[in-house]
Amino acid sequence: MGDIIAALRLELGADQVLTGAEIGTRYRGDMSGTGTTLPLALIRPRAVAEIATALRLANEAGIAMVPQGGLTGLAGGANPGAGAIALSLERWSGVEEVDAQAGTMTVRAGTPLETAQEAAASAGFLLPLDLGSRGSAQVGGNVATNAGGNRVIRYGMARALVLGLEVVLADGTVLTNLNKMLKNNAGFDLKQLFIGSEGTLGIITRIVFRLRPLPRSTSTAFCAAPDYPSILELLRRAEGELGGPSAFEVMWPDFYRFVTAHPTTKSQPLPPDHGLYVLIEHQGNDAAADPERFETFLGGALEDGLIADAVIARNEKEVQDFWRVREGLALDTLPHLVNFDVSLPMGRIDDFAAACRQKLLARWPAGPESHAAFFGHIGDSNLHICVSVPYRAGEGMHDVDELVYATVRDFEGSVSAEHGIGTLKRDYLGHSRSPAEIAVMRRLKAALDPRGILNPGKVI
Template sequence: MQNTAQVGALEGTLSALRAELRSQPVLAGTDVPPRNSKDWNNLPQFPLAVVRPLNAIEVAEVVLACRKLGLPFVAQGGMTGLCGGAVAAPGWVAISLERMVGIEEVDRAAGTMTVAAGTALETVQNAADEAGLFFPLDVGSRGSCSIGGNLSTNAGGNRVIRYGMARDLVLGVEVVLPDGTIITSLNKLLKNNAGYDLKQLFIGSEGTLGIITRAVLRLFPKPRSNTVALCRLADYQSVVALLHSARDSLGPQLSAFEVMWSDFWTANTTFGGVRPPLADGPGYFVLVEAQGTDEVVDRPRFEAWLGGVMDSGLVADATLAQSLAQVQHLWAAREAAELGKAIGPRSNYDIGLPLARMDEFASICKATLSAEIPGCESIYFGHIADGNLHLVAWMPGQSLETQPKCTIDRIVYGLVRKMDGSISAEHGIGTSKKQWLGHARSEQEIALMRKLKAALDPDNLLNPGKIL
């Protein structure tokens, strides 16, 4: 409960903020939308106020007002993160970019798109498609997440093996710095070595060094063929061999290589709502996707490769999608849209590991979790070819109390450290992983990060306490 003095101070701060932002509505109290209180994996925390600017100039106005009043502030997009990176603590100002939407330009000749940061990823994908081009970044939250959030977390997704991470798909950005300065560097050149590549400071920094307001994205030729197969293999050595074979035979057309351990497959097809595209059986399930430019040539090439690995005994069983509906069905087996709801309270992990040690990690981690936390279940899946393994751990029928969650973290991240991996492959650090940052970064690296933060945000008002 707040006492009279606290309420008075709060009202005074809000009045001062509104006085500084006369042209922008300030939402506070019961007017704060629930969407601005939490991301997909953290409990609600309502900010002092929410402001929804329309452009970089208005973002800068909010930044300057917060600095004048000594108020911490954070940029928010689609709020689909999993690590608390965009969550505003009580007393903070949330700068929601939800009204900063729209495709400003599609340059077909240059293969670029200039877009406002609050635009949904799916809108970007559709705009590229309508222009006869292709934007390859893709994640499960495509309809809700914003492109600014994708860049601030350096999102990965399903096609990193071919196109790279989000930072590889950006040519230029417009950014509002923590002191209110607007840096407009909407570069459209693929080759530009004129000094430091400043955009990379902000891509992947989780909104701690600046607020991305606009971006120039790289577009690619639209795939004219899309061939997808789901395979079952007996052991992990066969999975690695299949990846090498796919790279050798399919070359740059290989766009996805998704691996599901048998525990994930069983969970997804038993209570995750997915009708099994393949007969159940022991081993590993691998979804392989190839995108090309000529259906007449590409599909027979894929079929010949798939037939060869089956004839050799490398693949125990497989199914090849014959239609768009079947492609979507095979992808549904991997995306597990309903699995989380069926599991209930759970802890999600996104780690990076050497390819050769992923199965060893999964085996040791599963056994250790079960031994140290009786009743703990865990399942494993990932992109694999880009070094990214995901796992989900939960206690059936129970909530994850603080102690089991802490124990799970200790086990998972301890193993990651021993195997020279990363505690975050694509989701970021936020607040939920910051205590484990030293498991993946050296003291010298963390010290340099702190120097960068202090140089750009000496008052520590922009998204403080995140990552470091």
């Protein structure tokens, strides 16, 4: 172990290779709270050549290398473990170019998402990728986990926004294809191997994002609907009449009642006695006509009974109040909270929620200490579940995981919608992927990382 540390310090400089107490606690793991072990070392390179050198040396020594971005992940994907080296991309940061003619942006992997968004906006463009941790999450991690967020319904996952990548392979080979073209079928699209692979096949160092025009108007409404079929019809109408919403966030009553009653939320847009709630956001390009068009859409939905009530945000404060409800930060105050990020066929989401709730409350009977809250983007099949129950002796989070993921499997869904697999969902990957699919994943891993040094123990 001492040999690899000495080699890294010789090649990279002593200031870039930290060990022991020099590392601190931040680099032990991500926001899942499951990383508790100090890594063998932490390296913080400032250039792609240094990243390549570090990987080459680690590969030759057979030492695990675990890439780390903003450490905002929730699946344990950035946890290094005692015998591994953590490779932080935080010093490899910056927007290298905004190409206004191509409508693209080239960004270093360690750049915070919000920094990239602001640079795009300053040039008159929108970088559609957006999530709550935008201020600290790094774009390399976003792409490595194929991040989603609030605008997937209109713009797609991170995968849909990436035109080109630069990646360093396990042996230090730098694979550069900073493509700016939407159409490019010159052989295999190798970037797709690395998007969503969570650093197990290569370490992303540069990204070319496809940009969109900045919207000229944003209209936001909080609505109440009688039932789930009405929600689906409302979504279809929004797609047809508005050209598609930029956000369509659905909340079940258990979520809405708890969040709006909590003092941290300070907002209750509508009474708590409706069947479902939905936050709709529409971004358009006609600041004069779009608000009226949005109100006409909502008026038609009210007349036809698709929604029972609605309130439109008239200023930025009201927009923030609506989103504060949807963000559901009040749930973080619950004890023993277990969060889930799953996908289901859109037409079966409400049936899944009912079945999952029934199973949870049968195992841990309903009461003031039992909570099961459901909410999600829905238009992209994504459902979030927050569970807080009083565990009995011998029980714990694993028991909740088993119940929820078994129900996801029964409904032919995915155990991970946008948070990745990491370590926390690895045992349940077979609930959503066939043995043949997992075998192919392992063959790809063996081909690109034969010594198994890249983020070992994650995904597969």
